[in-house]
Amino acid sequence: MFQFVPRKVAQKTHRPTQTSVPVASTSAARPPPPDHLPDTKGKGRSTDESVAVKNEDLVALLWLSLSDHSLWANVDLRRAVASADEGWIPLSYVLQQSPYISHLPVRPAEPMLIRAIRAQADCPLEVRMLVSSPSKAAWYGKESSSRDESGGYEIRRRDWSEALTRVRNSTRNEWEARTVYMESIPLSSRTIPGIFHFASFLSGHSDVQSITLPPHHLDRPGDAPKCKGFALVTFSNDEVVTQLVNDWPWHPRRTFAPEGSSAAHEAVKFGFRVLPKARWDELKEEYLAYRQRLLDEMSDASRVDAPPRAKGDNIQDEADTDTDVGLQAPKLNAALDLSAPFPPGCLVFVRNVHPETNKTTLKALFVAHAFGSASDSTSALDYVDYNKGMTSCHLRLSSPQHAQTLVSAFGDRPVVQRQGLDNAGSPASGDERPISAEVVDGEREELYWNKVPEKVRREAVRKAIAQLVGAGGGDGDGHGRETDEQQQGKRPRKRRRKA
Structure with a gap:
């Protein structure tokens, strides 16, 4: 037969005989071969x-x-x-x-x-x-202990x-003086390399030293930083900072760009502007103080009593000063019927919660502290209306009695939430501001419920009626009995449909 060896087989058998590769061929004079050769035609050019x-x-x-x-x-x-x-x-x-x-x-x-x-x-x-x-492990079959x-x-x-x-x-002060805050960065440059090239082009120098993406208040701890249109950029000298601040002032914003500069045109289009970091720190402190002042004003406004009501009001008489929950239940029940727009007395405003907490943690904290192991503890708190980063929230209780019980619990036994995931609370001490709760009524209560979907409001009214009827609150004015009669009147109709 034919006496020959295929070329591919010969290459495979020949490679193991090579002992080493000359160092000169793998030096910095030539880069390592790519994984694949790019095509020079068609789609290869774009690649x-x-x-x-x-x-x-x-x-x-x-x-x-x-x-x-x-x-x-x-x-x-x-x-x-x-x-x-x-x-x-x-x-x-x-x-x-x-x-x-x-x-x-x-x-x-x-x-x-x-x-x-x-x-x-x-x-x-x-x-x-x-x-x-070569390592000796290659000769003796042992694993190497050093990666070097x-x-x-x-x-x-x-x-x-x-x-x-x-x-x-x-020094730190020198680096702080060489840092600027950039805002409204063009959308095409909102990555670390994109900001690097964008800042280098606008400054005319490739001397960017550091890029920091300030976290957003909605970011969770440990999240990878993402550019949301603003960044802190550090340069190697003060002259670049002065140039950028003058070329892209904070007020008024620049409305024209140099001719032939696409990056500058994009900067003008997005409203790009620059601020020294020292001034940015001052504005940040002012913003945080303003935000806290608004929260404090909201808390103070929630303490203001509602306007006095006329005598004979079906919720609570203005001369009635009794705070006993059981005595107030019949009067609160007077406003609860299926046609009520919302359940009055079931909304509670809470202050001084941890800004890094969440709804699940807050619900466990409120239920455990206010209701403990009561039989209806799981259904007492209907919903926690909380936004990440805030120190206050609203609670929707299933009945006015539960709302009063929760407010009394946090007033009699003050606790603080020292960590975001603290679902038990700790006794307040020193100058710590404990969690405080109060029932929302009047115009503030009506404004809040107007923002809640109608279906949710009807369900909240139904739950409040069921809670009061089950607690004997229907004996005061007949609304509870009317609800029972309505429920009894529906049952025969359901049976006739099934028949």
Whole structure:
């Protein structure tokens, strides 16, 4: 037969005989081969262009990870560069220390970062590959105990020595003075690399040192920062800050852009403006004080008594000062019928809850503190109306008696919520402001219920009637008996339909 060996088989049998690859062929003179060769026709062109943009973004993230500000803020990173051999540090260590790369949805592979650095001309970073000798574990079949034996990539700044000198002489006040607050950033630039390129273009210098995304009040602890149109950007000198503040003032906003500048046109379109960080801190303090003042005013307004009612009012007589829940039940029941727009006396306003709490925690706290292990404790609190970040909320109780019981409980036994997930409360001490609760009535009560869907209001009225009838409240005026008769009148009709 034919005496030959197929070429593919020959290649497979020939590869294991190679012992090593020359170091010169894997040095920084040539980047590692790509995973696939991009097509030069058709869709391949767009793919290659997207890779180029992505390379710029990766280099921007690496630069921010090794900038002067990062070396100043991260003591461990600065020590690693100072003690390294001519500033070379492992690329894997930089990826672990970098807050910019750790927040990426998918961490880029090291070869991808290497290709990005080598593809950019005049890159301030440089990389090299380490090729180590084979480990003895390869001969004896033992696992290696050190990851350093497998080689890897190292990275450094070209000006690493000068950078360390500048960082050692830097102070916090200097970095604060070089930071600006940017607002209304164009939609196409609302990422860390996008803000980097956008700020570099507007300033005319590639000296961005740090980018911080302030958290939103609706963000949860531990959430990855996302750009919502504003950011704190730090530069390497004060002149850039002065230039940006003058070119993009806070008031009045700029309404025209330089000709031929697409980024500036986008900035004008979105109303972009810049403010020094010191002024931004002042406005932030004013806003927080104003927000707290509004909350305090709302709390004070809730304490004001409703206007006096005429005698004979079917809810409560103005001369009646009795606060006993059982004696008030018949009078409150007088306003409860199926045609009532809402259940009066069932709304409670609560202050001084923790701003990081949630509805589930609050419901457990209120039920446990006010009703304990009572048989109707689970149905006493109907709904917790709370928004994240607030220190107050509204409670919808299933009956006026339950509302009065809850208010009395927090008045007699004051507690504080020291943590967001505290569902038991702790006794108040010192200058702590305990949780306070009060029944909402009058115009404020009517305005609140008007914002509640009609279906929910009818269900709340039905629950309140059921609670009062079950507690014997229907003996006072006949409304409870009328409800029973209505319910009894419906049963025969249902039976006739089934028959």
